Amino acid sequence: MGMQLMRTSRFHHHLLHPESTSTPPTKALLGLGHVNSRSIVNIKRRNQIYGIVASSNLASPLWDSWKPEKGSAAPSLSDITWPSAGAFAAMAILGRMDQILAQKGMSITIAPLGAVSAVLFATPSSPGARKYNMFMAQIGCAAIGVLTFSTFGPGWLARSVALAASVAFMICTRSTHPPAASLPLLFIDGAKFHNLSFWYALFPGTAGCVLLCLIQEIVLYLKENFKF
Template sequence: MAAFSSSCSSYISSLLKTRHAVRFQFPSIDPGIRERRRTFSYGVKASSAGNLAPNWDALKPEQGSKAPSLSDILWPSAGAFAAMAVLGKMDQVLATKGVSMTIAPLGAVCAVLFATPSTPGARKYNMFMAQMGCAAIGVLAFSILGPGWLARSTALSASIAFMIYFRAIHPPAASLPLLFIDGAKLHHLKFWYILFPGAAGCLLLCLIQEVVCYLKDNVKF
């Protein structure tokens, strides 16, 4: 009986030692594994209080950028004035045909070409590919779906997909389908809308952009 008691005591003692050893090994788990477990458990990684602070830098001018000179402001503004003046004169010639060259998207094109000529949106490929493709999408959407919210929504989503697929991001072009669908005076152009007034107007703006960029680089004050 004494031998049996001694054997039981030894067995229980060994179990307690084993349990203590296993418990003692838990803190040695790799911290990275513990962090990944916590991430999978809660869906997001815990952030410190400092990381939750709003990024106010986005509401300030770009850091490190110098203030524009007077010539950097004047020449793009003068280019926009010249562009709208020429388009306005062309409107007078085309008035009998009921077509206007001074459409809103060309104002946005002026801002891109004259103020930010080095950005992807100002590349000639991006501009003409997007202008012509989005205009065609607008005509198709109106022909199939007619006027209304469904045509506008479909045309806009298809235009964005088109620009992404062809790597021709040019934001002003996204407004061309909406302009055609809602502009009754443009409906008679049908697929001529692909070239006129958007693409034709951009060609004129490209010529003015060359003059503006030359003046910005060579006539500074």
């Protein structure tokens, strides 16, 4: 108790007479008046090893997610034009194929392919754009939708089970491809797809992805060789 009072009195004495001592007030209060520079370096090194950081830095990751990615340069005009042109060409070709398939009561243009186009053309180096991820997830999640509908019928339970099973499937097979998670819901709620049964695993999602992959190769070539 006496030691604490003595340290406290030294701290207040330093505040009133800072020129009378060379020991900083914080060190005087904590009893670190004789800590040398080597000890300070060791303390900083231990803080780095054990991940001890200042409290002002703890909130930065939360706010960083609301900001543009650091170090990313502004996209050039060609980086915007070619992916946009690829998306336009993809939907135009799919629309033309719909006109041909309409005589058989079929369609290949579905909403998830719009999301696939964004992944392939805008973020070609992301994990979701890998061919393995895309085709494994497209086939697996579409089949899950058919199986879930056959088991539970239409309704919220089938949609919930199908989505949960799709997420588990993509994690287990390491084939994360977000657009594929919408395929089971599309089948369960879309009566026009029910007659396809398990063919739905290949058409229209997987078949449309084949076309989008071909267009992606053209887009990547144009981006690499025709910059402006």
